[in-house]
Amino acid sequence: MTELIQNVIDGLGRGSIYALLALGVAVIFGVMHLLNFAHGELITVSGYAAYAAFSTGWSWYLVAPLVIVVSILTSLVIERVAFSRVRNASSFTQLLTSFGIHFLVSAMFVMYVGARVKTFSEPSWISDTTAIGPITVEVFDLVVIAVTAVTLAATVVILQKTMFGLALRAAAADFDTARLMGVDSDRVIRGAFALSGALAGIAGIFWLMRAGNTAPSSGIDPMLKGVLAALIGGLGSLRGAVLGGLALGVAEVVLRSQLPGTAAALTDGVVFALIALLFIFRPQGLITVSHAERV
Numbered sequence: 691m692t693e694l695i696q697n698v699i700d701g702l703g704r705g706s707i708y709a710l711l712a713l714g715v716a717v718i719f720g721v722m723h724l725l726n727f728a729h730g731e732l733i734t735v736s737g738y739a740a741y742a743a744f745s746t747g748w749s750w751y752l753v754a755p756l757v758i759v760v761s762i763l764t765s766l767v768i769e770r771v772a773f774s775r776v777r778n779a780s781s782f783t784q785l786l787t788s789f790g791i792h793f794l795v796s797a798m799f800v801m802y803v804g805a806r807v808k809t810f811s812e813p814s815w816i817s818d819t820t821a822i823g824p825i826t827v828e829v830f831d832l833v834v835i836a837v838t839a840v841t842l843a844a845t846v847v848i849l850q851k852t853m854f855g856l857a858l859r860a861a862a863a864d865f866d867t868a869r870l871m872g873v874d875s876d877r878v879i880r881g882a883f884a885l886s887g888a889l890a891g892i893a894g895i896f897w898l899m900r901a902g903n904t905a906p907s908s909g910i911d912p913m914l915k916g917v918l919a920a921l922i923g924g925l926g927s928l929r930g931a932v933l934g935g936l937a938l939g940v941a942e943v944v945l946r947s948q949l950p951g952t953a954a955a956l957t958d959g960v961v962f963a964l965i966a967l968l969f970i971f972r973p974q975g976l977i978t979v980s981h982a983e984r985v
Contacts, residue, residue, distance in 0.1 A: 692824050697947045698940055703831025705939020706838035710893035711916030712923065712931035713845070714886035719926055720862040721882045722777070724784045728768060728791035730913025732761040732890040733897055735795065737904025738803065744810040750899070757898065758891030765887025766880060777879070792909065799906035809903040816899055834896050841892055842932065845885070854881050890916075922965060924975030933976055 711729065718726045739760040740753045748756070768791055776787050818829040849855035860871070861878045869875050890912075897912055898904065919938045923930025941964065946957045968975075 693947070694944070696825050696827060697944050699825070699827045699835075700831055701940030701943035702936060703828070703834045703939070704943055705919075705936035706834045707893045707896050707935075708915045708919045708939050709932045709935025710838060710841065710889045711912055712919035712935045713842075713928060714889040714893075715916045715920040716923075716926065716928050716931040717858075717882050717886045717889070719920070720928070721858065721879060722773070722784070723781060724773070724788065725917065725920075725925070726886075727785070727788040727913060727917065728772075728795070729886070729890060729916055730909030730911070731768070731792055731795040732764050732887055732909070733894040733912050734799065734904065734906065734909035735764045736760045736891060736894045737898050737901075737908050738799065738808065740898055741808040741810050741904055750813050754895045757895050758888060761891030761894055762884050762887035765883045765890070769880060769883040773883075774876075774879075792913070795909070796906045803906070805906060807903045807905045810898075812902045813899055830896075830900070837892065837896075841889070845889070848885070854878075858882060858885075918965065922968065922975055924977035927975070927977040930975055930977035937976070 715726055715729055718724055718729075736757040740757055743753050743756055772787055772791050773784065776783050816830050819826050820829055820832070849858060857873045857878050858881065860867075860873055861875065861882075893912070893916075901908070915935075915938065919935035920931045921934070922937060923932065923934025938961070941961055942957060945960055949957060949960070
């Protein structure tokens with residue numbers, strides 16, 4: 691039982707990162723009905739910015755806010771350069787655009803920076819553990835869970851208590867009517883991308899801390915985790931995105947610890963099989979929404 695509780699806590703730490711990524715995906719989907727497969731590239735660009743900063747002697751205390759700023763700016767640039775051009779196009783065109791951005795960013799880093807993995811130092815405390823009664827947990831997991839909880843609370847306040855949040859919720863409910871009521875659509879979409887970038891930046895800090903490196907293909911895994919978590923929770927639901935991220939993280943850790951011997955290497959395959967079963971019996975995800983949930 692003690693081992694299971696430890697695995698669940700580890701899974702919540704991993705799942706908290708997935709939840710932040712999924713929440714960023716859900717915010718964009720709520721406003722534009724766009725499943726953004728370029729979301730992981732925010733971490734790729736931030737990772738190279740972090741590597742450059744470490745090369746000049748920066749510490750993690752300075753790199754962490756840099757990652758968030760770079761992620762926000764990258765998200766806004768992507769929206770301005772690419773998505774604003776296809777805003778009125780079909781959903782399929784927007785989807786292809788997001789894939790195009792993903793491959794373009796990767797190709798640019800391969801061409802102008804190189805395909806080799808760039809490594810940097812992890813924080814000194816990342817492997818520290820602490821005892822909570824009979825349970826030994828990593829300090830890193832506790833920090834991730836705490837920061838995620840604060841971030842989610844701040845996001846709720848922004849969406850529920852500010853004029854920007856009101857405009858964002860109105861646009862998610864009915865974009866055309868919101869524009870007729872005076873909502874600035876350009877500002878709302880830019881704000882949604884900025885918020886999505888901030889969430890990805892916070893997730894990116896912990897993702898990069900754990901990985902200790904970056905590469906042109908670094909965005910693939912976080913993109914897949916974020917999109918999968920959003921789909922598991924119910925695409926268009928912010929609560930579902932958080933729930934899906936936590937569920938995915940716990941499932942990965944628990945399965946990896948419980949599968950016997952070399953079968954642990956099949957964890958990803960088993961997780962995908964479970965997700966497939968979920969979609970067979972509950973294709974709408976864990977939380978049902980008739981349309982993109984008001985954010």
